[in-house]
Every structure is written in C-alpha cells, then in structure tokens.
Amino acid sequence: MAGADRRRGVTARLRFVVYALAFLLLWKLVVSGLRIPPFFMPPPEAVAEALIRNWRAIGLALISTLRNAFAGLAVAFAIAIALAAIFTSSRLASRAVLPLVIGLRTAPVLAIAPILIMIFGRGLSTSIAVVVIVSFFPIMVNAMKGFAATPAHALELMHMLGASGLTTFGRVRFPFALPFIFSGLRSAATSAVLAAMLAEWLSGAPGLGSAILDASSFRRSALMWALVLVSMSAAFTLFFVTERFEARLLSWRFREGQPR
Secondary structure, X not given: OHHHHHHHHHHHHHHHHHHHHHHHHHHHHHHXXXXXXXXXXXXXXXXHHHHHHOHHHHXXXXXXXXXXXXXXXXXXXXXXXXXXXXXXXXXXXXXXXXXXXXXXXXXOHHHHHHHHHHHHOOOHHHHHHHHHHHHHHHHHHHHHHHHHOOOHHHHHHHHXXXXXXXXXXXXXXXXXXXXXXXXXXXXXHHHHHHHHHHHHHHHOOOOHHHHHHHHHHOOOHHHHHHHHHHHHHXXXXXXXHHXXXXXXXXXOOEEOOEEO
C-alpha cells in the first residue's frame, strides 16, 4: 500500500511537471507567433527574470497573503461547522437563520468591502472578514449534507447507549461527515487565497493583491505576471495540500453508506 501511494505521488509530480512545461511552451509560442507586445503579455523568460529579481518582495507578499488566507479559513471553518450543526439539529433555527446566511453570502464582496474596511480598518481583520464571507458557505453546505447523511442505525445506537447530543455529534455525525466537509474545504481553500488578495487590493494591506495592483499601476507587466503566477501556484498548492491531508486523515472509506 505504501509503495502504491509513493508511485501515485511520483506520477502526480511528473504529470504536474509535464503540464507546467507544456504551459510554458504554449505561452512562448503564442507570444512569439502572435507578436503580442511585452507590455500586454511578456514572454515567460521575462517573467522568470522578474520573479528572480524580486524574489524577496514577492516572498514577503506571499507570506502575508497566505497568513490572511489561513487565518480566515480557520475562522470560516469554525463558523461553518457550528452553523451546520445548529441547522441540522434544529429545523426552527434553519428556517429562521439560514435565509440570512444565504443573503450574506450572495451579497457582492465588492459592495460590502467598504463597510468592512470602515469596521475593521485596513489590515489583517478586514482580510480575515473577506475570506470568511467567501469561504464559509461551501464548507457549511457540505457539512450539512454530511451531518444529514449519517446512518439512522448509528444514531439509534448512540440513543440506546444514552449518549448526549454533543457526544453523538463528536463520535458519529462529525466522522461520517468528514468526506463532505473536506469536499467543501477544498473548494474554500482556493477561494481563500483569491479572497485574501481581493481584500488586500481593496484595502491596500500588504500582500499579493496590493503588489499586483502596484505593478499594474507602474506598468511593470513582467512583475505583474510573475505575481499572478505565484498567486495561482499558491491556490493550487493549498488545494493539493488539503487533498493530501484528507487522504492521510481518512483511514476509512464509505461503502454502501458505512465506513470500512
């Protein structure tokens, strides 16, 4: 089993390298063949040069963005699990509060961002708030599906044993819902990076978002594209890390509705 997992990991890395090289080759052919001006789309070697020349500033911006994304994602996860548990256990709470939660999620972030900046200021708190608003909903929806999919016989067994609602949630509902929760977490992880960048863009806080805005303002197209590629790589890496963490955490799988 360990050997198979290792081979799959090596295959995935090789596939990623092949895709990356193919992307760079296509990029170079498009830029050269269509004679695209460098100020619009620079060639990959110019972007690589800008990345190497500004690696320290890009690294600091990346650290700021990832810090904001991880902090917001942690808060979003806690809120989403709590709301999903409440809505699953209480139909009255679901009818009364869930429409408000959906209304908050459907509100455009660009429209409420100025309000968030007025409340939290131009810093870490605003970035966390934006990430929470963008990220909590997919985790909550998938967690609700997972909690509702708990087999009835498992709940009946816990009831017969006299387990409390909290014990039943921790020992039965939450473990059964983990695959659903991770499905929402994978979606929220990539959105968290983009949300953190959006908050930095709007508030001027340090990070990849404000760095991209500055590079665009000063017409430093190679640096701007380097920052965009770094942000895309960060989102992809976060998705991959979440997927690998799920694979390691879940030692069981569902078969016909039951863990094995």
